[in-house]
Amino acid sequence: MKNIVAAVLAGVLSLSLTGCSVFQTLEGQTEDKPNEYSNVYELSSGKAYVWEHDGETDIRNDLSQDRVGDPVFFACPLGDINFKGDELSDIDQYPRSIWIPSDIDDQIPTVTSKNALIYISDTTVPEEIIFERFADYGYSIGVSNMEADGGGHYFITYAETDEDDYKYYVDMKSEAAQVTEFDTIARLYLDKVGGMEVNEDTVSDGGTVMNLEKDKSYICEFYTGTFYQDFKLKANIHSFGKLERFVCHDYEFLHANCIKIEIPDWFKSGYYFVQGVGLFRYVTDEDLLSYNGKAFDPGINWNDPIKQYDEYGVCIFDPSLDIDYEDIENISDPGLDESEIVIGASPEEEEETEGSEIDESSEGSTLDSDSN
Known part of the structure; x- marks a missing residue:
């Protein structure tokens, strides 16, 4: 009996010396809810x-x-x-x-x-x-919604309007949470992942890094200002x-x-x-008929938009609102060509397109006036 008590005490002492607590260990165990x-x-x-x-x-x-x-x-x-x-x-x-x-x-x-x-x-x-x-x-690292600056370099908004803006761009439960330990900076740039350049060819529409192998770890080259910071992050987040x-x-x-x-x-x-x-x-x-039954199937287009917008950003097809193709003449330009229908483009994207067209038109007018 004395030997048993001594063994228990020795075990507790050992845990204490290594910085562990029996009670913390037991208390920290959480049983996942069934799904x-x-x-x-x-x-x-x-x-x-x-x-x-x-x-x-x-x-x-x-x-x-x-x-x-x-x-x-x-x-x-x-x-x-x-x-x-x-x-x-x-x-x-x-x-x-x-x-x-x-x-x-x-x-x-x-x-x-x-x-x-x-x-x-x-x-x-x-x-x-x-x-x-x-x-x-x-699958990618736990970073989403990256944007490109004028030079095609990608960044996340870190603390531009609020000190914790980064929470909308970084999965705080992933390994990527470690990139949020910097002092307050406006933008955090990501230049390379595993030696691959982060650019328009390797970034998805959702601002995630593409072409990464599921569960593989990569050295990610971040920049705070002009100073680089390397982090080893795993591509284990389905984004x-x-x-x-x-x-x-x-x-x-x-x-x-x-x-x-x-x-x-x-x-x-x-x-x-x-x-x-x-x-x-x-x-x-x-x-x-072709679905592989797995959590990820690249053979199916999961992102094919249902809503459609015209060149002015007006929704011309939304079945949930009973807006259908046959209503186009009533809500848009009667002369609208099918080529002007944009599938899945947001009103904001359409505004940008419209703005660029106005700029080009203005430039043309200026040239005409100069020639006169």
């Missing part, structure tokens, strides 16, 4: 889930029983988002991003025409269903950036503790953040 369930009564309020049951075609059969066995309900993960508190907002003061580590991105459930998306709330029935679509930019937003209203009561959210038939394959609570992957029947 899949077999019974609808195990699901939490304020969450969205995908029902998927091989061999079963009617969700009501699983809702009407206190079932056990294999899981059939899969939680839509929130991910690490840079818009906490504004999940349902349509104001884009900062770029909106979702970051999910590569070791858990396989938990993003897939919605098809053969399963169901459900939502649970013990307080309210939603008057509208918000679908915020996010573009898939694949998503806001693409478009839709407001829908169709759902179905199921005589249970959840509602079934109807997926519009005009949805394209992509990633959707529903009701501000979780992300799911939607695959159309056509793409389902």
Whole structure:
């Protein structure tokens, strides 16, 4: 007995000398919440889930029983988002991003025409269903939304208008969080990743570094002012950036503790953040034939825009608002040529295009007046 007590005391002393605490170690252990369930009564309020049951075609059969066995309900993960508190907002003061580590991105459930998306709330029935679509930019380091300066060098806004602007550009739960330890600077430049130049050919539309191997570590060359800082960062973040937003209203009561959210038939394959609570992957029947079933499939265009804009930035196609092609003549120039229709361009991008055209026109007028 004395030997046992002595061994325990020695172990505690050893932990103390190495800077570890038994109580801190135990207290620091957090058990991850499950993300899949077999019974609808195990699901939490304020969450969205995908029902998927091989061999079963009617969700009501699983809702009407206190079932056990294999899981059939899969939680839509929130991910690490840079818009906490504004999940349902349509104001884009900062770029909106979702970051999910590569070791858990396989938990993003897939919605098809053969399963169901459900939502649970013990307080309210939603008057509208918000679908915020996010573009898939694949695996990268935990840095998004980079911009190019006039010379084509890429940077993130570090502390330009606020001292913590960087939180909208860096996944603070990733290894990239270490680049936020600098003194206050306006911009943080990224010049190279693993020897590869960061330029327009290697940066995605979402301002992430492309062409990186999943889970591989790279030496990243950052610049604070003209001083370089090297960081070793792993490309283990599945990055998503806001693409478009839709407001829908169709759902179905199921005589249970959840509602079934109807997926519009005009949805394209992509990633959707529903009701501000979780992300799911939607695959159309056509793409389902080739989908590899994995967390990332480069063979499918996940970012094909649904909304369309004309050359003036006016939305000419938004099925959620019943704006269709046949309405073009009523809301735009009757002489608008099909070549002037811009697929998926934002009003801001269209304003920039329009501005450049005005500048060119002004230059032409100046030349004409000079020649006279």
